[in-house]
Amino acid sequence: MTASFSNFDPDPGLNPVTALRVSVQARDQETPMHSHRSGQFILALSGALSCQVPGFLWIVPPACAVWIPEDVLHSTRATLNANVCFLFVKPGAAVLPESPCTVEITPMVREMILHLADEQDVESVADASTGRLMQVLLEQLEAMPRTRFGLPVSLHPKLKAIVETLTNNPADRSTLTQWAVRAAMSERTLARLIIRETGMTFGRWRQQLRILISLRQLAEGKTVLQVSDDLGYVSTTAFITMFKKALGTTPGRYFFMGDTAGKNDK
Structure with a gap:
């Protein structure tokens, strides 16, 4: 239907x-x-x-x-x-x-x-x-195996602001220290808050967010070069390496199987 x-x-x-x-x-x-x-x-x-x-x-x-x-x-x-x-x-x-x-x-x-x-x-x-x-x-x-495409999203006001900023600007490379200054709290306190609310370190949580954003953008038809730039990677190769490490294959092979495999990696 x-x-x-x-x-x-x-x-x-x-x-x-x-x-x-x-x-x-x-x-x-x-x-x-x-x-x-x-x-x-x-x-x-x-x-x-x-x-x-x-x-x-x-x-x-x-x-x-x-x-x-x-x-x-x-x-x-x-x-x-x-x-x-x-x-x-x-x-x-x-x-x-x-x-x-x-x-x-x-x-x-x-x-x-x-x-x-x-x-x-x-x-x-x-x-x-x-x-x-x-x-x-x-x-x-x-019998279908589970996958890892979820992201904990905290409703805590301090973390919600970080989520919104990174979602709108995934190329933001601010360090945890810089985020702590913006949140008016110590780096240690912010690190503990992130782990408590998400079960992840800040670095791992931000990388997972970038993976999800890249999947969405690639599915919308953006090229690997465009996505790499949007996420703030210094090179397309660096983005492809991150993607392959996280998902086990390149963006091109992930989205375009068979005869078209790998074409979007260029």
């Missing part, structure tokens, strides 16, 4: 799973904080999509999905012309994580979800063949 990003039933269907393709017609469309009776996988088929729950932010990259359990408040934002797929899972239909996370989506699982989105009659109980497909899909989803 295909729906508008801003106008669709958040708890559709009579079956254990329901898949919806959603198109974005305006730039940076966002759904405010809400929840569903069903759990929800969110896949970005093209373009860029972010998802936030209180205290955490995800960028949804290719080959991955965000899992939002039932009754968990969340908001989503998609860029212009994004192609998104939502997969709703009824409570108790599968043994899935109790807390939000990102999971890897294999090509087979992706095709199964897209087949349901294109062929499923949301208003009718699935026939025997589609019902078997749903059960296989649920079994596969239970």
Whole structure:
């Protein structure tokens, strides 16, 4: 089933799973904080999509999905012309994580979800063949490994200001000492606050934020050179090295598989 990003039933269907393709017609469309009776996988088929729950932010990259359990408040934002797929899972239909996370989506699982989105009659109980497909899909989803594309986002006023500044200007290379001066606190106090609120050191947290920003920008169609400049790297090579160390492959191979692999690294 295909729906508008801003106008669709958040708890559709009579079956254990329901898949919806959603198109974005305006730039940076966002759904405010809400929840569903069903759990929800969110896949970005093209373009860029972010998802936030209180205290955490995800960028949804290719080959991955965000899992939002039932009754968990969340908001989503998609860029212009994004192609998104939502997969709703009824409570108790599968043994899935109790807390939000990102999971890897294999090509087979992706095709199964897209087949349901294109062929499923949301208003009718699935026939025997589609019902078997749903059960296989649920079994596969239970086995999907988790990934590391989330970022703790503190609501503490001091840290919230840092988050907003770095999100708007990811090239900012201010040191922890400089941030402490801006926050009118000691470096040690700020370091402890960041660890307490995020579970990460400042350096690791900032790098994770840059990875998420780079994923979003690359998904929007920016070149590696543009993203490298936006993030303040001294060279494209330095950015590619960071990206490969974090994700195990280069930006070009990550986003463009097969014949197009590596073209965006240039």
